[in-house]
Amino acid sequence: MPLRLTTTAPDFATAFTNLVDARREADEDVSRDVTAILKAVRTGGDAALADYTQRFDHHDLNVTGWAVTPAETRAALDTLSTPLRDALELAAARITAYHEKQRPVDSDGVDSAGVRLGARWSAVDAAGLYVPGGRAAYPSSLLMNVIPAKVAGVQRIAMVTPTPGGEINPLVLAAAQIAGIEEIWRVGGAQAVAALAYGTDRIAPVDVITGPGNAWVAEAKRQLYGVVGIDMVAGPSEIVVVADAKNDPDWIAADLLSQSEHDPTSQSILFTNDAAFADAVERAVEGRLGQLATQKVARASWAANGAIIVVRDFEEAMPLVNRLAAEHLELAVDDPDALFASVRHAGSVFLGRMTPEAVGDYVAGPNHVLPTGRRARFSSGLSVLDFMKRTSFLSLDDAAIRAIGPAAVALAEAEGLPAHAASVALRLG
Ligand SMILES: NC(=O)c1ccc[n+]([C@@H]2O[C@H](COP(=O)([O-])OP(=O)(O)OC[C@H]3O[C@@H](n4cnc5c(N)ncnc54)[C@H](O)[C@@H]3O)[C@@H](O)[C@H]2O)c1
């Protein structure tokens, strides 16, 4: 049974705060285990990677092979059915078109004091992309990672993905061929993230690691931030749906379950202004759960982390929705833009009854790698900028340094840094 809350109940404020504060993703055990895995890979390199792969993915890398070969990706695309190839190509084209608009523009100009000022964007040299693959295969996440890296102009792109039992999903290989990625390592989990960050004999280190994953992957990225750059912490999927009684309860049930089926620690939450509709959605979820091939995971997630919250009206709902800062937010109402105006924190917002979150997972165009665990308060979805950095530059001539140099000298002296002051003052003559 999911949690059921009503804003008119006397204990609502406490119960909702508990829901917001629940540490669903990475508990202390995950954090401690990840620290140990990172240390082991840093010291043990490839041997540690092989051990963890045997333990968690149940295959011997020295038998199944460490890397995917270009011949394997070519063959996977060649033997893919036409409808699936068309679907991957449509997704790739739409994701590319969306991300090409994110390319940043350099600046270079002279200000009123005669100082030349600007900024130049450049891609990182090497990016490591995590494509999840423990419970499900994620060719869509491959496209969502590789395409912005390519648009940014990254020279070396290294992908890691777990291959449980040594089996790799052919659609992932076909997507790799479409996206044009050649360096693919058959390792996953925190150990793969560690290998990308520290490097091993086989895997050269990267500058930035991006991509989504389960609690161990997300925590590994979080702990390694600083050794490498990361996009954000993108852990187990989440959805908040705001829906009125004009919706078909079965559609809303399917939307909620679309994220519950990712992971037992995923979270799906419904806000509605109608208690009878809340009951209908809960019944529809039960009905659908019985038919899902993924019901074990979806049921565990819905029971442990699902919630239905009945509000007086949607004005009351929106501040609560903002506190959750969910990865995905669906606004299934007549005038979604009116509610969207009061959205402050969400990874991606799906406007209107005909915009299910799942269309964004695959083919709409915006990136589906999004911040989880309330991190949409300060992080954004994966973009071309995550693979780039900005270098500022400045140039002064004699007149320009005379215009602004004396202020620098004054500030340097006030800070008690005489070498700084001299460095400027000498040029003022
Ligand atoms: N936020 C996003 O943008 C986004 C996008 C897509 C998917 N996701 C999430 O990605 C995740 C995919 O998870 P997955 O499990 O299918 O694949 P995964 O590749 O993320 O994780 C599989 C790996 O987890 C490691 N692992 C499993 N159990 C472990 C344990 N007990 N201790 C240490 N390591 C362990 C193993 O090394 C295994 O290879 C889901 O949570 C899904 O919701 C998030």
Ligand SMILES: N[C@H](CO)Cc1c[nH]c[nH+]1
């Ligand atoms: N919903 C996931 C992001 O949380 C992305 C995804 C990929 N495939 C299916 N769904």
Ligand SMILES: [Zn+2]
């Ligand atoms: Zn999804």
